[in-house]
Amino acid sequence: MSPPEPSPHDGPYGLPEDTQSAGMIRIKANYCVDEGEYEFETESDRDEFISNPTFSFDFNIDNVDDKDGVEHVFGTLDVAPHFSRRSPEFTVTRVEPSEDNDAVAIVSVEVEMFFDIRISLADFHEWVEGEGDTWRYSGRIECAGEIGLINSEREEYESYLEVTSILDPPNVGAAYDIVQSVTEQLAGAIGLTIFISEDTDAELVDSLICKLEGDGALLVQVEMGASYMDYISPLIETEEGATAILDGVQHIHEDLIGDFLRILSDRVLVGTIGDGDNAQSFEMPMAAFNLVLIDRGGGETSLIRYAV
16 A cells, blocks of 8 residues: 655654554644643733733654554654644633743643654553553643643643544455445544545445435535535535535536545534635534535545545
8 A cells, every 4th residue: 555645734644554443533632731830031021912812732753662553553753643734723711810920821831733644543542541541742842931840730632533434345355245334433423524536346336325324414516517515515514424426526626625635534514705806705614414425536636545
């Protein structure tokens, strides 16, 4: 199997050719700091930060001791988080001066990110609670200008959620029925995306669509030359936990893929209203529905496949 093309988010995958896997799972995680006591050089440095709190996320996979486990989980030792908008966006719930130290700020902050793993989410949990327990040291939220984190009530990853499953047909076909696999993944799922590659046998794809439609899924055909809203509008009314099928994602124009990825990663519809100087951009939250993306071939879908 050839290595996948690099993600447009941040960093190559470096997937080894002999990786034995039924595909790739993208998980969403939050990294949180609660009541962190960040120290600064001077009181004025601290006050400058408080007036304009700026953060970065430092990630270092070398801090994980179980290197064999890292390669098994991620398919590579070159691991990095992905972010919805290419760079991390931090949610701050507290930033204020310490009452006990003039150079310390009390900070509560979190950041959302994504990781691509080659094992199930359950197996990932087992790994981070066992051999991979030093995973908790792989990330750290840093404040601009700080000289160190003195203490915190909590500093850790949390809220792991499976958000994308990309099946790898050459392996899947030999291992289990793809129809059964997809239906099992969708059972009880919320906000899950599954990508079905063009290499998948057409009869299997048709059987899958028939099965999902029979279970109540919405089928949307993406026709060549269709306008973006022709196939996006039906998704707006799709409810949380329901499943929609986009058949023919190879027809999505490359100029629209960036907007489309916001739906895949965040379930947010972005667009522009009006023309010229009167044009205004908008963002509209969508429900956490499940998506099954069907690639029929004949188009370029690597950006969709490896960046959802």
